[in-house]
Amino acid sequence: MKIKREDTYDFVVCGGGMSGFAAAVSAARKGLSVALVERTGCLGGTATSAGVNHLLGGRKINEETNEHIRVVGGLFDELTDYLIERGEAIEPNSIDLSFNAFGWYPRMASGVAFDELALKIALDEFCQNSGVRVYFNTMVTDVEMDGRKIQSVIAYNKDGFIRLRAKAFCDCTGDGDICSMSGNEMLKGREEDGCMTPCSLEMHVENIDTKELVTYQNENQSPKLVEIIERLKQEGIWKFPYEIFVAIRMMKEDVFMVNTIRQIMVDGTSEESVSKAIAAGRKENVELFEIMKEHFPGFKNAKIRRVFDYIGVRETRRLVGQYVVTVDDAMSGKKYDDCVAATTYNFDLPDPLKPSYDPMMGDAKRPNATRKHVVIRIPYRSLLPKETDNLILAGRCISAEREVLGAIRVMGPCMMMGQVAGTAAAMSVKTSNFNQVNVQELQQELWNDGVLDPDQLPFE
Numbered sequence: 270m271k272i273k274r275e276d277t278y279d280f281v282v283c284g285g286g287m288s289g290f291a292a293a294v295s296a297a298r299k300g301l302s303v304a305l306v307e308r309t310g311c312l313g314g315t316a317t318s319a320g321v322n323h324l325l326g327g328r329k330i331n332e333e334t335n336e337h338i339r340v341v342g343g344l345f346d347e348l349t350d351y352l353i354e355r356g357e358a359i360e361p362n363s364i365d366l367s368f369n370a371f372g373w374y375p376r377m378a379s380g381v382a383f384d385e386l387a388l389k390i391a392l393d394e395f396c397q398n399s400g401v402r403v404y405f406n407t408m409v410t411d412v413e414m415d416g417r418k419i420q421s422v423i424a425y426n427k428d429g430f431i432r433l434r435a436k437a438f439c440d441c442t443g444d445g446d447i448c449s450m451s452g453n454e455m456l457k458g459r460e461e462d463g464c465m466t467p468c469s470l471e472m473h474v475e476n477i478d479t480k481e482l483v484t485y486q487n488e489n490q491s492p493k494l495v496e497i498i499e500r501l502k503q504e505g506i507w508k509f510p511y512e513i514f515v516a517i518r519m520m521k522e523d524v525f526m527v528n529t530i531r532q533i534m535v536d537g538t539s540e541e542s543v544s545k546a547i548a549a550g551r552k553e554n555v556e557l558f559e560i561m562k563e564h565f566p567g568f569k570n571a572k573i574r575r576v577f578d579y580i581g582v583r584e585t586r587r588l589v590g591q592y593v594v595t596v597d598d599a600m601s602g603k604k605y606d607d608c609v610a611a612t613t614y615n616f617d618l619p620d621p622l623k624p625s626y627d628p629m630m631g632d633a634k635r636p637n638a639t640r641k642h643v644v645i646r647i648p649y650r651s652l653l654p655k656e657t658d659n660l661i662l663a664g665r666c667i668s669a670e671r672e673v674l675g676a677i678r679v680m681g682p683c684m685m686m687g688q689v690a691g692t693a694a695a696m697s698v699k700t701s702n703f704n705q706v707n708v709q710e711l712q713q714e715l716w717n718d719g720v721l722d723p724d725q726l727p728f729e
């Protein structure tokens with residue numbers, strides 16, 4: 270392998286999804302030279318490339334006041350406030366909860382729907398303004414180790430193979446690629462059979478009569494249109510393995526992100542599996558759309574706006590790090606001395622083979638099912654691999670039992686963890702060792718930067 274170029278930084282972040290973006294910008298703002306390496310041509314990952322234009326987990330409804338309040342501060346707040354002010358995202362407090370197309374469970378309505386292009390541009394600008402060097406269309410393919418430390422990552426792009434050296438690295442690939450490449454223990458899927466929760470190739474649909482759709486859902490107390498789907502199944506029209514309609518209104522009133530499709534037995538870390546799923550997902554979305562158009566309220570004049578080319582992956586590898594957050598920890602609201610982040614989002618990890626069933630929630634077909642909400646704290650150790658001293662991980666595959674990731678994987682907590690990683694990088698750059706970060710100082714720094722104090726989290 271011939272290396273065409275070598276660049277050196279303080280901190281290299283691999284993967285430019287919402288967690289990688291937050292890691293890179295927060296480290297650069299603290300004075301580090303930072304590279305952000307992204308295999309596609311935009312930042313945002315699932316939020317942009319996969320069409321999931323809806324940030325969950327950063328706001329929450331206060332049951333007493335019915336106001337959406339902030340549970341993730343820092344960069345999440347800064348970015349969403351910036352977009353909302355410019356009319357490029359929807360303020361959750363402006364949503365009429367009695368007529369709600371932004372999430373069918375009242376408590377799920379706290380997402381922030383945004384304009385995809387506007388977010389991409391904002392992410393570019395935040396990086397440019399903080400001095401992050403973004404490498405687009407660049408895939409990290411390998412690591413070069415010296416004992417317990419990564420010396421450099423090897424990446425591939427149009428220039429050929431390049432080497433990026435740094436004192437510290439962050440794995441925000443969503444799949445834990447860098448942790449895996451550097452020899453850290455990872456698990457994938459269910460322990461009994463390795464199966465992972467379904468993937469979804471997203472479809473955006475326009476020209477929906479939102480009023481007609483939502484009126485039907487409200488009047489029939491049927492947010493997921495289960496009775497229509499049941500009838501279609503009996504008539505032999507609906508042949509898919511999922512039995513619920515899932516869709517969220519986007520910025521424009523007539524445009525919905527339809528993530529009804531649930532593709533089972535897909536491995537997001539396998540090229541062959543992903544290639545097959547993308548081709549099958551395109552076709553299935555069109556078949557699904559034709560049925561929706563004919564049988565779903567509000568869809569009569571609808572058109573497909575876009576089927577995405579990047580498959581939405583909810584689960585692949587997860588780290589077995591210095592601490593594994595267990596379901597018992599999550600359910601008991603366990604506190605940690607090294608707590609650096611948290612999620613108040615609900616468990617959301619559909620069964621790998623029965624996509625309309627969520628083992629932590631029960632039957633998702635039940636309209637307006639009451640979802641259990643807990644505060645799950647995230648200790649610093651769950652971002653740290655066991656074998657590599659200058660590597661930290663943030664995002665949907667931190668060290669936790671897989672069911673817990675259902676609550677952690679949404680974008681608010683992912684950005685919070687990214688900000689923790691970038692802040693810790695600034696504190697570890699002298700030692701090149703994340704284990705030597707003084708966690709109390711890290712917590713203090715995070716509070717100073719407006720990332721919420723986990724001891725003060727609401728909804729306890």
Ligand SMILES: Cc1cc2nc3c(=O)[nH]c(=O)nc-3n(C[C@H](O)[C@H](O)[C@H](O)COP(=O)(O)OP(=O)(O)OC[C@H]3O[C@@H](n4cnc5c(N)ncnc54)[C@H](O)[C@@H]3O)c2cc1C
Nearest residue numbers: 284286287288308314315325409442443581582664665680
């Ligand atoms: C269908 C679906 C619907 C969802 N709905 C919501 C929702 O409504 N709201 C919400 O908040 N969350 C939702 N989620 C969850 C959430 O979107 C993701 O879990 C979250 O965005 C993950 O962020 P991340 O930064 O950890 O990873 P990703 O978004 O997966 O980003 C990883 C990035 O790393 C890049 N990358 C990967 N490997 C490499 C490599 N080797 N080299 C270089 N780059 C690499 C990828 O291209 C990508 O840009 C949904 C997820 C799915 C799949």
